[in-house]
Amino acid sequence: MLEKTYDPAEIEARHYMKWETEGAFAARPDSNGKPYTIVIPPPNVTGSLHMGHALNNTLQDILIRFERMRGRDALWQPGTDHAGIATQMVVERQLETQGLNRRNMGRDEFIKRVWLWKEQSGGTITGQLRRLGASADWSRERFTMDEGLSRAVLKVFVDLYKQGLVYKDMRLVNWDSKLLTAISDLEVEAREVKGYLWYFRYPVEGMADRHIVVATTRPETMLGDTAIAVHPDDERFKDLIGKHAILPLVGRRIPIVADEYSDPEKGSGAVKITPAHDFNDFEVGKRHGLEVINIFDQHAKLNENVPEEYRGLERYAAREKIVAALEQLGLVEKIDAHTHSVPYGDRSGVAIEPWLTEQWYVNAKTLAQPPLEAVRNGRIKLIPKSAEKTFFQWMDNIQPWCVSRQLWWGHQIPAWYGPDDHVFVELSEEEATAAAVKHYGKPVELVRDTDVLDTWFSSALWPFSTLGWPDDTKELKRYYPTDVLVTGLDILFFWVARMMMMGMHFMGEVPFHTVYLHALVTDEKGQKMSKSKGNIIDPLDLIDKYGADALRFTLTAVAAQGRQIKLSPQRVEGYRNFATKLWNATRFCEMNGCQPVPGFDPAQCTLTLSKWLVGELAAASAKVTTALEEYRFNEAANALYDFIWGTYCDWFVELAKPVLQGGDADAKAQAEIRATAAWAIGQMLHLLHPIMPFITEELFEKFIGKSDGGKMAGLIRAAWPQLSTALQDRDAAAEIGWLIKVISDIRAVRAEMNVPAGAQLPLLVSGASEETKSRLQRYGALIERLARAASIDAAAGAMPKGAVQIVIDEATYGLPLADVIDFAAESARLKKEIGKLEAEIGKIDGKLANQAFIAKAPPEVVEEQHQRRDDAKSTRDRLTQALQRLAS
């Protein structure tokens, strides 16, 4: 016998262990099932589960379990990412607390420490994914820095280099002066900052009384100015073009050039040009052959290229000092408050400095072409489709991808330099040495590039590197291309686009045919969850409190496409209650002798009630299947919720009770209801399993499995229900629908009339059709039981005085059917109802009199309107009669 409530913690741990040890998650490359593959977006190896992971992995698990049940050879490829900067920062911070520093420690020692840290905390997130119920094939778990994946990274880098798609270039990069590394454009986030716009007066050479005013938000960069640009058509400055200004504080003679970059509307109309520290100025500098003077060191402190008193100053300190000095000289025209956006490093949180360095770049423009084409022609589908626009916009304007990072944790770039800095890019030191010997004609000493690759470089290879590439493995052949990628919209560019580039370049085939992008999970107010806001909802807390199934169901139910996903714990509680409901429905069956009957055929049902249930289930099953096929997760969840709670528990169980519990019931009918009830439970468990794997597996084992001598395999590998739509019986649906309506309406009348709980309502059946009469007779016991109303024949005599009457007749089918008389208070309500109906009739009459409507509207719509008007009229007549009777 099942417990009264279920205990998620115990059940979840037990089933997960069983599944995993029995190999239920394992892909079966030797089976003849059609492969179905999803690669996990690899979480940071040292991370822990947050709500985004919970959502992301729940959706993947649903798809994997669904397709596994549908007979596919499902491979959910798990693994973790080394997450270069993030991990290095964590370990560095940890060292700091021990008074250690990575630079003193040295590269090798530091990397050892990181590996150690990885060993210690590397299992956290995979353990947490297990608690969520993720049915990934853990036997195939990979890590972006394990041996095989590292080989893949080397090969990709070397191949791209030899194809000219990886190159070294000297240009401005986004420099993080705290982490001391270059970062890519994507790792820069613009922040609105309240600052100032300073207007400085630069003296013009040879014109004693003449100044040219420039505006800047960054006074400190003026020390690196090498020109002033004005718009060629700007009358105010026309006479100055070709002349020189004298850079205050420095004394440098800088040209005044004409360039369309200068916008007469902005600032003073003249703009100072600092080619070494601004992306636009760099371009202007190139056009005019300007000197590029770098005034910052790697820490963004002023270097030896500035006057002595400013050297070594931190940039903001320099700013103050420069403004003060210029003020002293009377060269500050004015200072305006000014809000503008400033680039910040998304990891370090410090302002990014455009800095001139030599870095490695990937020619993204070239690699982006095949993916663009693939999305355009539909070989890769993005869901929601609106993401495609964003994708095109970015890919069409893609910039070179800076892939070198001045970090230690990551894949070290396979480039070696000879004595003259000639570079050899090879798979190994041996090959580089050999190449060097060939190049120089003698052995030379080679020095390896110290940089590592951007983390996303290795994750870009994930769909094929995890399957064994560059080796020609069975897995690669079988599981690539993968089927669907499920990930957050926020890493569309970081990861998804790059997987497409690398996958198509190296495999010659798209890495996946569908990308399902979900939005960010926020708190219930729509705020991003963050530590500083203190509004983080920890998925593990919710799992502890309500169970993994409840959390999974919640995330599924809120996973509308392309929308922010607000999560409230209250909702999780509600779905926990849903799980309990299912549990108790099964318990009810168990207590009432409903046992699965082997070989049960739903098509053989003879009773209206069982036929109705079978039909409703077939409809629900079709809905769930379609919804999952189309990634409409919330619809699948809602269809199941409605069916299980609304159809099965609220109505089927209640309607079945008299048969099951009535001692005098027909034994054959009892047997059929029992068998159908149990069979339906089994079907519901199947349909719900992808979303709520634990409770369904438990109930399957205890209730379904048991009755079969425990021989049945687990639900996880059971076959997905495929119920024919032919099981939907129209007559049964109509009849039970009628019954439900009668009961609901009588209940409403009782409540409205304040009929005491114990009292019975007489039903007046006069005027009813034979069919209605016979239905009332057939279902009299149920109506009496569920609505506490009993029918009396009008012919049998007068109503008891003061009793409430309900008229149910042929018109009640499909219409508001309960009508109450005998209480004077009802007349107002009736009048109101009649008024409403009159209005509706008038409206429809008007519509039907409209020639255009008749001519243009489809016939069935016209027919429907007729029908609706007739219905309204007959109801109105009935109510009018009732009103008259009331009045008399």
Next chain:
RNA sequence: GGGCGCGUAGCUCAGCGGGAGAGCACUUCCUUGACAUGGAAGGGGUCACAGGUUCAAUCCCUGUCGCGCCCACCA
């Protein structure tokens, strides 16, 4: 500045060209042998605003206002 999306019941959100929906919250009633993590009934909405298309608009189009996200080198 460009792009995308969203404004529907007190809250969180479905729906989407022809009768306004769910969950939670709220009110009233119910310790009925599956379930109080439950059951029954109920109140509550000019479907942001203004135009337009249509026989018909919460739904399609345009504009306005408000909110969110992404991209962008703006002094």
